[in-house]
Amino acid sequence: MFIETETTPNPASLKFLPGQTVMDSGTREFASPEAAEASPLAQAIFDTGEVTNVFFGGDFVSVTAAPGVEWTALKPQVLAILLDHFVSEAPLFAPGTAGGISVPAETADELLVEERAEDADIVAQINDLLETRVRPAVAGDGGDIRYRGYRDGIVHLQMQGACSGCPSSTATLKHGIEGLLKHYVPEVVEVRAA
Structure with a gap:
């Protein structure tokens, strides 16, 4: 499996493309380690201690590095976490959480x-x-x-x-x-x- 990366207009964020569906519908943002508890993948990325935001899109994951963190050290860690997750076909959300249900923005x-x-x-x-x-x-x-x-x-x-x-x-x-x-x-x- 090969995971592509793309830069974003935000220099603190990178976009990771695993070449497969991440979210079947909707999107999900995790802006804190507590929010990331709903997703083993988001939690693993936050566990690096160098991340302030994880975002799941339809076919990508974007990750925002904490202030002062260089992507040269963080990128291989995030790639390894993503690779392990997608190769093992682990669930995106923890059982029993509402994480898999993306709440429409218009509620x-x-x-x-x-x-x-x-x-x-x-x-x-x-x-x-x-x-x-x-x-x-x-x-x-x-x-x-x-x-x-x-x-x-x-x-x-x-x-x-x-x-x-x-x-x-x-x-x-x-x-x-x-x-x-x-x-x-x-x-x-x-x-x-x-």
Whole structure:
């Protein structure tokens, strides 16, 4: 088995491509060792002591190194962990955890702002654009974007994986995504990071 690696716009993150499906549907982010307890793979990567984020996409795993950690030392460790996991065909999530069920970003309990019923068409347009135009591009950079709400012309989005904390994420949100949404959904006046 050969695992490819790709750089991401975030210099602290690398994208690992095992050449097979990682998540059947959805994505999953682990931003702490405690969160990683749901996944033996994420936990093993956090156990290196040099990682601040692990993100599972459809066909990739992105890993963010802790501040001051050099990838020259960390990359072989992560590759070995990934290789062991995928060769052994171990489960991605611990038995009995909800880890295998990716919660849709649009669930009401995760919304940052309370949405109004009269905005349902606008929200549907925003989510369609995010799903068809934005999410594939962001996944190419080792991350994902989660919709967190819309109210009074303001769209709240959360960057995940390699895109979370990336130096260019603000520019991506403000110049790329905001411009796209404003163009196709005139009611959008601003995009904010959640």
